[in-house]
Amino acid sequence: MRFEPRLLDEIRARLTLSELVGRRVTWDRRKTQPGRGDYWACCPFHQEKSPSFHVDDRRNRYKCFGCGASGDHFTFVCETEGLSFPEAVERLAENAGVALPAPDPQAARRETQRAGLAEICEMAARFFQAEYAGPRGEDARAYCGRRGLTAETLSEFRFGFAPDSRTALKSHLAARDVSEDLMVEAGLVIRPEGGRPCYDRFRGRLMIPIQDDRGRVVAFGGRTLSPDGQPKYLNSPETPLFHKGVMLFNAHRAREPAYKSGEAVVVEGYLDAIALWQAGVQHVVASLGTAFTEDQVVRLWKFAPEPVICFDGDAAGVAAAHRSIDRIFPVLKSGFSFQFCFLPDGMDPDDLIKQRGLEGFQAETDRARALFDVVWDREISASRLDTPERKAALEKRFDDLIGTIRDERVRRRYQLDLRFKLSNLFFEQARQTRKGGGKAGETVSALGTGRERVAASDDFGTERLVLGLSMRYPHMLDRNFERFSMLPLTNDLHRQLRDVLCRIVDDLEDTPIAELTSTFDGPLRDIMSETRPESMGLQEQNGSEFSALIHRFPLLKSNPPEDFVEAAFLHFLDVLELNALDEELSAELANADEQLDEHAWMRIQALTQDLGRRREECARDEADLAERARKIRSAPAAVAAAQ
Structure with a gap:
């Protein structure tokens, strides 16, 4: 539905942006000047300690100078409540007391059609609920009892049962003057070829309604109750109401709890989502049996900036995570990513909740791994790096994946982190090779060797600290590249390392990392060992060499912002x-x-x-x-x- 600019301007004029945003943030008293329509707060879209989120009532715009989020009244409601633009306009128009124009005839017909299909789905939901409570629903009730589902949960999610009959639902709807064409269009019955009679899509299954953002029933998921029944789970087909690649199960319940907690959990199945909801995880949603689409990825970011995708810990779960990664990368943007939680021993979320309770599940999600770490493990675990060609192939796989990221800022950040991590990996390999070829009895302590080979100075510790921080936070080096490249270092090896780091950043897309690291000489390798931080993903060889940066800057132990x-x-x-x-x-x-x-x-x-x-x-x-x-x-x- 299109809205006239005049209508949108009228809504903006009647609703103060600071009042709308103020429901979600706390204004900073020192920087805010209400008399000038100038408001500052910590950003609601990403975690920060100092306020960089600005609202200008005079221009009806907001902008975060940290993550780059910006927009107006409607954008803010869309981003914080997960609404579509038309839904946001309707919500704000109601709040502002502005009457919306009647839709055009074609749009009105489409909306009437959708409303009619939703009404039919609602009839089906009530029929399934009645069957669940009746004599034919005994097996379904027993199954739910074995899964530990409470009466409150069964009522909230409107569990039902589809009788093992080809025409039970069809006859029920026909008795209420629903045509077969509409039953087919709603995805409730199947029309076979050859002119044979239509029959019910769901038979002998536990039925769970799938609801849209308004809470309307738009589709169903059915689980077979027969040990030999196939498929185990069956969803409604695509309809004018139901689009698998866009929808998320339980989204209408999870949206507000997710925003308030700043967290969202994504599971693979709707029964897992229901089990977590019953256990107290209100911010949980589920995919609907398909691989993540870009639309679902973007929609999940309206729930939380870094949703935790929870997969079973078996091979199938890991494979599902890897498939989702390839869908996530193209749409990555500043301030938004995903974390991955792989459950232990092949358990699913329902199993984990039953065995370890809510605390056990939260302990697992607290250990969720960052997207980049999962990607790194995926590529490294399948790679042999014993030849230059294989190292180059690894770099190319990373480059191809990172090249799909459309956001230029995020793409560069990934490129920097990758190059530094690869440089450490290749460097460590070369160092181990050199150690293996050393003389018997020779000890190699990078920390001690580094200190012996460089002349001490008043700036020695500060120079090493700056170099170590540059390796630990390459994006920080990138932002201050010109100043870092001209830094007046007193030590010759420090200057050499500075030049190496500058080349890694400056030749971001030109020189392969394996080629750069192959040119390092012995003293430079020693000083890199001492400077390199422990969090670069390398196997620990010597406690002192990995703790040098922490020793020089102990506050890093506290994970400062x-x-x-x-x-x-x-x-x-x-x-x-x-x-x-x-x-x-x-x-x-x-x-x-x-x-x-x-x-x-x-x-x-x-x-x-x-x-x-x-x-x-x-x-x-x-x-x-x-x-x-x-x-x-x-x-x-x-x-x-x-x-």
Whole structure:
């Protein structure tokens, strides 16, 4: 349905955007200026500590300067409540007291058709419910009892039973003047070829209605009650009401709990979703027996920024996860991703809830793995990397997959993370080969060797820290590439490593990683071992070499927010640049003892002023970082005390 711009403007004029958004956020009192229609809050679309979400009442627009989310009244309602644009317009028009125009005749006919089919599906749902409660539903009731489904759950999800008869539902609907054509169109009966009579699609099955976003019954899922019955699960076919590639089971119930909790759980079957809902996981939805589509992926992000996809831990579950990954990658966008939870011992969610309860299930979802980690394991586990050709093939598989990401920012972030992770993998292989070929009795300690081969300086620790953070957070290096590439490092090996890191970032799509790592010499390998962080996905060889970054920056143990890490990184750059500036001033003063002219004096004055100003700024930044660090360290203790 199309809406006139005048109508949309009238709705916007009657509803203040800040009032609409204010139902979902808490305004920051320091930055917000209500008199100017200027509002700031932490973004409702991604997790952040400092407010970067801005609402401008004068322009009727919102924008997050962190994740890039932006829009108006209608966009906000669509994104936070999972509504389509027409549904959002209808909702806001009702709130604003604005009458919507009558739909055009063609749209009205389509809506009447859909309403008629929904009414027929509702008749079928009531019929199945009555059969479930009657004599023919005894086996269905026994099955539900064995699954531990409560009376409240059975009522909420409107469980029913389809009798093992070819015409039971057909006769019921015909008695209510429903034509066979409409029964077929609603997906309830099948019309065979050759002019034979129509017959019921669902027979001898436990019936579960599938409801749309409004809660209307639009389709059914049927589980066979016969041990030999095939297929085990049968869904309604595609109809004008029901589109498998778009719909999610239980979406109308899960939408609000998912938004409030910021979490969503996705399971494979609707009975698993019902079991979790009964156990207290209100933010659960299920796919409908098909591989994820892009439409479903985008729709899931309206529930939560990082839904947890919960698969059985067997080979079929892993294969399903891998299929979903290929559908997810093209539509990845800033601030939105997925996590994957593989249940233990081949159990499904229902089994896990029965054996370990809600806490056991939550413990598993808390261990859910990031999308990138699952992709990494998928490719590495099936790869042999003993030749340059096989390494190149691995890089190509990653490049092909990441190349499908349409969002340029996310694609570059994945490319950076991948190249750094591959460089560490190939580097470790080469290092192990070199260790294996060493002399008997020779000990290789990257930390000790690194320190022996470099000259100590006042900046030694800070330089190593900056290099380690650059390897741990390559996107941070990318954002500050020019400044990092010009960094005045005092140590020759540090400068070599800086140049290697810059080449990895700068040659993002040109030079293969295997080619870069093959050129590393012995001293550079040693210093990389000492600098490399423990979270790069490598097997631990020596505790000290992997903990060096943590030793230099212990706050990393507390998992500080990324904006804090970047602020600290920039501060460390300031420190190194200030020290270089201080040395430059000292050199100028030393030269002035021999020859001081007007030009030299003006340069000394300029350097002195610049150095003083930057020292003051650096001191303020250090104090701010120290205060934030204190709060970060105390946060885990506060959480533990609350528990």
